[in-house]
Amino acid sequence: MKRILLIAVASGLSIAAISRTAAADEPAHVMFNPADIKWGDAPPALPPGAKAAVLYGDPGKPGLFVIRLKMPAGYVVPAHWHSNDEIVSVVSGSAAFGLGDKFDAKLLHPLSAGSLVVAPAKHNHFATTKTGAILQISATGPFDMTYVNPADDPRNKTGDKK
16 A cells, blocks of 8 residues: 555656646746837848837747837838748737738728738738838747848848848
């Protein structure tokens, strides 16, 4: 009987140790108030002028990430695509999105705060805002951005080929 009790206790401790190890590998719980967000320059793959903040994950690594993009009035992102699906929410302001191989104002769909856009992987799309907007972008990394027209890629204008 003592042996059975000892085996049961040892098994329970082993399961508890495994559970703690798995919990240590899980991502951290994240909560933000808008005032807590740390804004910096947007990645060089985006046209200059926008600000960005990483809210969750690491866009440069495999796995889920969430970022915010603060686009100033008149900001335009030319036609491009990503290797992975992209989910974009308009957090504040308004923006317009279109599908196609080049920016075309006639193809824009205006969206206000609270709107959602799902851009499937490898689908050409573009975006703009007349008055400014904050977008929240969720995707699976690593983040990449390929412009349909290489001349539109701001990295080609700065010499950074990443």
